[in-house]
Amino acid sequence: MDGKYVIALLNTTGQPPEAQLQDRAVRERLYRASVARGSRGNAYDNTAIVSQVLKLRAEKAKMLGYPTYAAYVLADETAKTPEAVNAMLTQLAPPAVANARREGAVLQAMIDKEQAAKSQPTFPLEAWDWAYYAEKVRAEKYDFDESQLKPYFEMKNVLENGVFYAAGQLYGLSFKQRTDLPVYNPDVLVYDVYNADGSQLAIFIADMYARPSKRGGAWMNSYVEQSALTGNLPIVANHLNITKPASGPTLLTWDEVTTAFHEFGHALHGMFSNVKYPYFSGTSVPRDFVEFPSQVNEMWADWPSVLANYAKHYQTGEAMPKALLDKVLASSKFNQASPPPSISARPC
Ligand SMILES: [Zn+2]
Structure with missing residues (x-):
């Protein structure tokens, strides 16, 4: 391959280089290669497997008394x-x-x-x-320029004065960092979470940084499920993939800020669980409901009173100019008909 460029196909249909490739013929080739995966009639063609899966699903549905798998x-x-x-x-x-x-x-x-x-x-x-x-x-x-915005979104400040603040205002929760518990990585933050009456609700783990051993994307995990049967309080974690800077503060993009709010919506779902049996605990709800708490929590990221509490310049403490955020919000609504490849792997 000397003297040639190789473009690797990524694991979504949208291929990010399509946004930069000036040669239209190369864009077309990349697009066609991407959408033809698994159906090119070669050793990796899985058309027959997909068809078998469909038949087995239909059979399973019939056995259970349903007209279709759907x-x-x-x-x-x-x-x-x-x-x-x-x-x-x-x-x-x-x-x-x-x-x-x-x-x-x-x-x-x-x-x-x-x-x-x-x-x-x-x-x-x-x-x-x-x-x-x-x-x-x-x-x-x-x-x-997105970089104009980042100084207002220092990571721990976003978490404590944005994400936690919103939960305090809405649900009366308070948070206290713990440094006495053993963690699997020194960058992981641990917090006790208290109800308005001072009783403990949960332990929250914030695992914000990307590292080679971590899978991509952003998600919530429940390490201990709430259950009245066992008497366990929940231990809930948010895992993000923010790039850790070589030195200096960690400054987030607006996309990372909203992801932090989104994932914390799942965390709240897990922490507010109030069931007897662990099987039903936390986010063990229908798939078409599970994104509801996270979508709602995302709304607070640019809620004026919440934003004013956390969007402050990490050096000067100066509040973020509203005009700057308005530009981001306007831009994020553009091209929604076709999500850019950069967000095709949505946080879950
Ligand atoms: Zn989600």
Whole structure:
């Protein structure tokens, strides 16, 4: 491979280099290689396996008395039936498609403008062009530098004066860091969590940094489940993948801030568990409900009174200019019809 570049396919359909590759033919090749995985008729073609899985699922559903596998799975979810799911999708699809068409037209205008400037014929927007031109539109329309924002989001400050503060205001919780307990990594933070009446609710572990042995993404784990049967209080952890700086403070991006709030919503779900049997403890709820507490908790990240309490410059203590955050929020709403590859691996 001397003198050649190799682009590795990542484990999602969206390939981040598509946003930067200037050669349209290479973008197309990368896109086609990505979507053809598992169906190229070679030794790794899993079409037959997928078809077998579908047949076995249908058989399993019939054995259990359901007309379809979807009906079997949904019976235990909050949606209950495929009809309810389809009704929801039918509601969502028209505005989602309209939004995608609207954003597509903006990208097409960018293509037309660029081609005209190069005195070259224009071409219709294709899937492999989307990320590339979306980045160009984003840069032109929402011109700001994310690094301007980061000094206002020092990690421990976000956690204690943002995430914990919101939980204090909403639920009366208070937090006290513990340094006497053994931890599996020196960077892991441990907190006692107290109810408003001073009784202990849980222990919370904040494992914020990426390290080679850690899987990607962000998630919540329950190491001890709450249970009235065992008398155990919950020990709940949030795991994120924030890059640890070589030196100096850890300054977060807005995306990392909202991820911290999101994961803490799952942590609250685990800590507020009040059941007898461990089987039902914490986040052991239907899959189509489990993201609800985390989505709600994300809302507090830019809630004015919460934001004012934590978004302060780590050196000067100065409050973050609102105009700066408004730019981030506006930019994050752009291109929602097609999530950029950078967020295709959503936190769970
Ligand atoms: Zn989640």
